[in-house]
Amino acid sequence: MTEEGNIRIAILGLGTVGYGIFELLKRQREELKAKTGLQAEIGKILVRDASRSREGVPQQLLTDCFDEILLDETIDIIVEVMGGIHPAYEYIAKSLRAGKNVVTANKDLMAVHGGELLDLAHQTKRDLLFEASVAGGIPIIQPMKQCLAGNYISEVVGIVNGTTNYILTKMTQEGMEFSEALAKATELGYAEADPTADIEGYDAGRKLAILASIAFHSRVTFDDVHTEGITKITAADIRYVQEMGCVIKLLAIARETEEGIEASVQPMLVPNRHPLAAVNDVFNAVFVHGDAVDDAMFYGRGAGRYPTASACMGDIIDCMRNIRFGCTGRIGCSCYRQVTVKPMNKTRQRYFLRMQVQDKPGVLAAIASVMGNHGVSIKQMVQKPTDSDHFAELVLITDVVREADFRNALTDFNEMEMIQEISSQIRVYG
Amino acid sequence: MTEEGNIRIAILGLGTVGYGIFELLKRQREELKAKTGLQAEIGKILVRDASRSREGVPQQLLTDCFDEILLDETIDIIVEVMGGIHPAYEYIAKSLRAGKNVVTANKDLMAVHGGELLDLAHQTKRDLLFEASVAGGIPIIQPMKQCLAGNYISEVVGIVNGTTNYILTKMTQEGMEFSEALAKATELGYAEADPTADIEGYDAGRKLAILASIAFHSRVTFDDVHTEGITKITAADIRYVQEMGCVIKLLAIARETEEGIEASVQPMLVPNRHPLAAVNDVFNAVFVHGDAVDDAMFYGRGAGRYPTASACMGDIIDCMRNIRFGCTGRIGCSCYRQVTVKPMNKTRQRYFLRMQVQDKPGVLAAIASVMGNHGVSIKQMVQKPTDSDHFAELVLITDVVREADFRNALTDFNEMEMIQEISSQIRVYG
Numbered sequence: 083m084t085e086e087g088n089i090r091i092a093i094l095g096l097g098t099v100g101y102g103i104f105e106l107l108k109r110q111r112e113e114l115k116a117k118t119g120l121q122a123e124i125g126k127i128l129v130r131d132a133s134r135s136r137e138g139v140p141q142q143l144l145t146d147c148f149d150e151i152l153l154d155e156t157i158d159i160i161v162e163v164m165g166g167i168h169p170a171y172e173y174i175a176k177s178l179r180a181g182k183n184v185v186t187a188n189k190d191l192m193a194v195h196g197g198e199l200l201d202l203a204h205q206t207k208r209d210l211l212f213e214a215s216v217a218g219g220i221p222i223i224q225p226m227k228q229c230l231a232g233n234y235i236s237e238v239v240g241i242v243n244g245t246t247n248y249i250l251t252k253m254t255q256e257g258m259e260f261s262e263a264l265a266k267a268t269e270l271g272y273a274e275a276d277p278t279a280d281i282e283g284y285d286a287g288r289k290l291a292i293l294a295s296i297a298f299h300s301r302v303t304f305d306d307v308h309t310e311g312i313t314k315i316t317a318a319d320i321r322y323v324q325e326m327g328c329v330i331k332l333l334a335i336a337r338e339t340e341e342g343i344e345a346s347v348q349p350m351l352v353p354n355r356h357p358l359a360a361v362n363d364v365f366n367a368v369f370v371h372g373d374a375v376d377d378a379m380f381y382g383r384g385a386g387r388y389p390t391a392s393a394c395m396g397d398i399i400d401c402m403r404n405i406r407f408g409c410t411g412r413i414g415c416s417c418y419r420q421v422t423v424k425p426m427n428k429t430r431q432r433y434f435l436r437m438q439v440q441d442k443p444g445v446l447a448a449i450a451s452v453m454g455n456h457g458v459s460i461k462q463m464v465q466k467p468t469d470s471d472h473f474a475e476l477v478l479i480t481d482v483v484r485e486a487d488f489r490n491a492l493t494d495f496n497e498m499e500m501i502q503e504i505s506s507q508i509r510v511y512g
Numbered sequence: 513m514t515e516e517g518n519i520r521i522a523i524l525g526l527g528t529v530g531y532g533i534f535e536l537l538k539r540q541r542e543e544l545k546a547k548t549g550l551q552a553e554i555g556k557i558l559v560r561d562a563s564r565s566r567e568g569v570p571q572q573l574l575t576d577c578f579d580e581i582l583l584d585e586t587i588d589i590i591v592e593v594m595g596g597i598h599p600a601y602e603y604i605a606k607s608l609r610a611g612k613n614v615v616t617a618n619k620d621l622m623a624v625h626g627g628e629l630l631d632l633a634h635q636t637k638r639d640l641l642f643e644a645s646v647a648g649g650i651p652i653i654q655p656m657k658q659c660l661a662g663n664y665i666s667e668v669v670g671i672v673n674g675t676t677n678y679i680l681t682k683m684t685q686e687g688m689e690f691s692e693a694l695a696k697a698t699e700l701g702y703a704e705a706d707p708t709a710d711i712e713g714y715d716a717g718r719k720l721a722i723l724a725s726i727a728f729h730s731r732v733t734f735d736d737v738h739t740e741g742i743t744k745i746t747a748a749d750i751r752y753v754q755e756m757g758c759v760i761k762l763l764a765i766a767r768e769t770e771e772g773i774e775a776s777v778q779p780m781l782v783p784n785r786h787p788l789a790a791v792n793d794v795f796n797a798v799f800v801h802g803d804a805v806d807d808a809m810f811y812g813r814g815a816g817r818y819p820t821a822s823a824c825m826g827d828i829i830d831c832m833r834n835i836r837f838g839c840t841g842r843i844g845c846s847c848y849r850q851v852t853v854k855p856m857n858k859t860r861q862r863y864f865l866r867m868q869v870q871d872k873p874g875v876l877a878a879i880a881s882v883m884g885n886h887g888v889s890i891k892q893m894v895q896k897p898t899d900s901d902h903f904a905e906l907v908l909i910t911d912v913v914r915e916a917d918f919r920n921a922l923t924d925f926n927e928m929e930m931i932q933e934i935s936s937q938i939r940v941y942g
Contacts, residue, residue, distance in 0.1 A: 106662050106804055116729070116848035117661055213659060219805040221651075221659030229643060229651030231547055232536050232825020299546070357811060360790045374536055374822035375649040375812060381787060382808035392804035395662020409837035418546035 083158055089402050090125035092151045094173060095164035096136060096144075099187055099214070100127070102391030103161055103398075104139065110395065118402040125157045126150065128164075152176055159401050161394055162186040163214075171195055178202045178210065183410055185397040187214035187390055193288035193304040196295065200415035207411040209404055211397035216289045217242050217366045219389030220382040221396065226296045226370065227413055233372030235297040239335045239511070242289040244364035244384045245273045245280040246312050246332040250320075250349075251362045254329055259317050272364055282311035283347035286334040293368065294336035294345050300421040302336070302345055308426040310348040319506050322436060322477050323351055326462070329359050333511055342424035350511040351434050351479075358511075427486040432461065432510035434479050437495070438502040441467075441474040445500050449476070452498070456491040458483045473502055479510060513588055519832050520555035522581045524603060525594035526566060526574075529617055529644070530557070532821030533591055533828075534569065540825065548832040555587045556580065558594075582606055589831050591824055592616040593644075601625055608632045608640065613840055615827040617644035617820055623718035623734040626725065630845035637841040639834055641827035646719045647672050647796045649819030650812040651826065656726045656800065657843055663802030665727040669765045669941070672719040674794035674814045675703045675710040676742050676762040680750075680779075681792045684759055689747050702794055712741035713777035716764040723798065724766035724775050730851040732766070732775055738856040740778040749936050752866060752907050753781055756892070759789050763941055772854035780941040781864050781909075788941075857916040862891065862940035864909050867925070868932040871897075871904040875930045879906070882928070886921040888913045903932055909940060 083089060091107065093100050107114075107124060114122050124143055129136075132146040148169075151157055160177040162184060164170050170191050174184050179202070186192065192199070192215045203210035213223045217240065226235070241247050245267055252263040264281065267273040279285045287307040294302040312332050323330055328351040336345040352359045357379050361367040366384025371377055383389035404410040439445050446465070453460060463478040480488065495501050513519060521537065523530050537544075537554055544552050554573055559566075562576040578599070581587055590607040592614060594600050600621050604614050609632070616622065622629070622645045633640035643653045647670065656665070671677050675697055682693040694711065697703040709715045717737040724732040742762050753760055758781040766775040782789045787809050791797040796814025801807055813819035834840040869875050876895070883890060893908040910918065925931050 102804070109664075109803070110662055113664075113729075117846065220808060221655040224659050225651040225655055228830055229654050229826040230822065231829040232540055232822050234539075234543075357790060360787065372822065373539075374532070374818040374825065376816075376819055378650060378810075378812035380808075380810060383806050386806075388804040389806055392660065392662050392802065395804065396659040399661040400658055403842055404839075407837070407839035407842050409834075409839040409842070412833055412837050412839070416547065 084123070084156055088121040088123050089159065089405060090157045091122055091159045091161060091398065092126040092128065092157045093124065094128040094160060094162045096127050096129050096139070097163065098387045099163040099390045099394070102387035103163065103394050106388070106391050106395050114399070114402070118399055119406050120402050122398070122402060125154060148173055152180055157182060158405060159183045159185060159398060161398065162188055163394065165190065167191050167194065174199055174210070175202060178206050178208050181206060181208065183209040183401045183405070185211045185394055185401060187212070187394055189215040189288045189292060193291040196292060197301045197415065197417065203411060204414045209401045209410045210414070211400060212292070213397050214390050214393035216292050217368055217380070218382070218384040218386060219392040220366060220368065220380050220384065222293070222368045222380050223296060224396070224400070225380065227416055230370065230372055230375055230378070233374045235370055235372045237335070237337045237371040238293050238297040238368065239333055239358065240289065240293060240366065240368040241331055241358060241361050242334050242366050242368065242384060243280055243286040243332060244366060245277065246286070247361065247366070248272050248364045250312060250315070250330055250332065253315070253317055254320050254324070257317050260313060260315060281313055283309035283332060286332060286347045290334035290336055290345055290347055293334070294343060295417055297336060297370070298338045298343055298419070298421060299417050300343065300419045301417045302343060302423060306345055306423040308346040312349045314506065315349050316506065319436065319508065323434065326351070326479070327354050328352060329354065330508065331358060333358070335511070338421065339424065341428065342422040344424050344429045346426060346429070348509055350509045352511050356512065427489065429485045430482050431485070432480050432482050433488055434506070434508045434510055436475065436477045436505045438468070438473050438505060439476050440500040440502065441472055448498065448500060452494045453491050456487045456494070458487055458491050514553070514586055518551040518553050519589065519835060520587045521552055521589045521591060521828065522556040522558065522587045523554065524558040524578070524590060524592045526557050526559050526569070527593065528817045529593040529820045529824070532817035533593065533824050536818070536821050536825050544829070544832070548829055549836050550832050552828070552832060555584060578603055582610055587612060588835060589613045589615060589828060591828065592618055593824065595620065597621050597624065604629055604640070605632060608636050608638050611636060611638065613639040613831045613835070615641045615824055615831060617642070617824055619645040619718045619722060623721040626722060627731045627845065627847065633841060634844045639831045639840045640844070641830060642722070643827050644820050644823035646722050647798055647810070648812070648814040648816060649822040650796060650798065650810050650814065651823070652723070652798045652810050653726060654826070655810065657846055660800065660802055660805055660808070663804045665800055665802045667765070667767045667801040668723050668727040668798065669763055669788065670719065670723060670796065670798040671761055671788060671791050672764050672796050672798065672814060673710055673716040673762060674796060675707065676716070677791065677796070678702050678794045680742060680745070680760055680762065683745070683747055684750050684754070687747055690743060690745060711743055713739035713762060716762060716777045720764035720766055720775055720777055723764070724773060725847055727766060727800070728768045728773055728849070728851060729847055730773065730849045731847045732773060732853060736775055736853040738776040742779045744936065745779050746936065749866065749938065753864065756781070756909070757784050758782060759784065760938065761788060763788070765941070768851065769854065771858065772852040774854050774859045776856060776859070778939055780939045782941050786942065857919065859915050860912050861915070862910050862912050863918055864936070864938045864940055866905065866907050866935045868898070868903050868935060869906050870930040870932065871902055878928065878930060882924045883921050886917045886924070888917055888921050
């Protein structure tokens, strides 16, 4: 704080989001006083090269030396928007130890080291707030920790990656194949040069680790999350799925069951009538089921300069209020239980299966018999002719099955000559 | 607080919601300690007749004397779920003056006396929390006051009345007329014996007053809200609207414009592609547009025992945390501006208009000319044949027009012999 009692804020990183926060702090300057009772000013901004000038940013705010921020006792709040695990981890830990409050947008970091950093914040009685780390501008962490705190949450399901949701939307609405839709996403700047983290579900997996930890009050880390991407989804899958009244979405889904927590990211069939089915383009949404609230959903922009900066600003304002009332650390880590995470092969769900089979008598019976042997029953099945006289396409949805049983049936299918190819196997939501 | 430091809670009213809170406090007994660091217990429950026994509720908790609660210094939090303005107003005011914190689900009260009660809470440095007063279990007040606090919110639009949304959903999906759908809603317990407050938009208007006050940081009361109900909507309107790619929803909509705040409740055309169009049955949703977050939407159950109790529990937990950290009153009234509310006739919007006209040359030209004289231009028009040889049906959507200009055109239409009837006039959202 300054001598006049103004809150001083340092921003670590002046990329897309950092610049957004810089802008919003300017826009809201007068309002912040009315909203929190305190004035705020930017003390320092950490950049790689402090000699380079940035449009609209006073040169004297820039520094390339973190210690200059750390040792500045007037700085109350550190806003970390550098991304990556190192040195963000060290900077945040040092800041908390120095008695500073921290706001971060860093999902990679929180999904791996969230537990220990929150413990540290607890010890130092400081805020470590991270609303922006999941689903960009959508308020979800604070609402779960506070507004829904009277619930036992049994499920949290999100469309939390805008890039893949854009790709799947294009494939659905315009019949594009994956590679074409990815190219379009790259062209529009929705996909990065290396899109792996998005299309393989890692980004969504990190966000799910954070969401699940909060929902179930038990620490879930990225390593606990099973991830599958959308690279194998084809336009043909989407067409078949549409005939069955569904769309395909990359869902990050966590459930608490009697045998433990399930946490996975994968493309899934979502019935058209479910609110998540209508979440299109780069929009994100998080759907929560609680024993009291029943179903609730939070929808909005999951990325982008100002939406992400909006979430950071909410945290900054929260922290300013806590500083004013002397109650920093008021809501810290909410993981007070230890629930095991269930291995994927013990989970249970329905499956959509599409395969090319020989078009001759007895094939259906043989397939049904293999599935029956593994306890996999069929809920819905369509046989389609193909261009070839010798092959037919079989599209089916199973009943709820144990993952391990389904895998065993697939292993048997691989040895059956009458099955030419298993084109796709996609889990079904709900 | 008890001598052991347990928080003591009194519930005013043991109806649907009161009983839900009683149940949730039992369910969450162990969890509350982990979530807030404090234990909580129910001290007293105010009922009309304390001699009548209620299943599962210990008789000694019941009292029919409010003063017994007010004078009990161990009671920290009053949860008001009686409904109605009197004596809820007096009870809340007395509770705050006696240094107690208050959680209320009372929209009628907050929409009219919210400002003064929040001022009182500010003076006494106590919490007055009212998440349950708008949209039941959906977290919306806290997210707007906190997570979205870094935004200038320019618009808040809600489907905040489950009864009317159920009726309009039935009319849309099953082609029912209004009276039939209302009867169905009554049968299922979604509509009250006297459904006036729901179907005339008063209930939604009260919620909108609360939402608008928070969104624009300027007090809006129920009297400021223009309300129109859904009783004039017909199955025919809905059919025409569907052909135009829209649905009809009862929208509570508030905007901040340069000339002031607009606040109204009315049935409106909503394009199918808008997320609000997919909010069906008794579900509610609140859509918010902010300068940073862009579009965000909050969806869930807007009424019912446990969803509403969920919102009250969130507030109770919030308040318990504030008590623990000695920061009650941390987020109070957020109305720090005074913006005038614009009269309805100065607002601007598009209109859907359906009318029966004489089927003869010159009619269209005459109608278009009247509209042109009043500055009303036509965006889209369809002429439909009717069963009669002499009449045609005209369905049109105007460009954005000033309400007063549109009204003047309608007045002229009333004097034109070639217009047999104006069947419907419905505003268009967006």
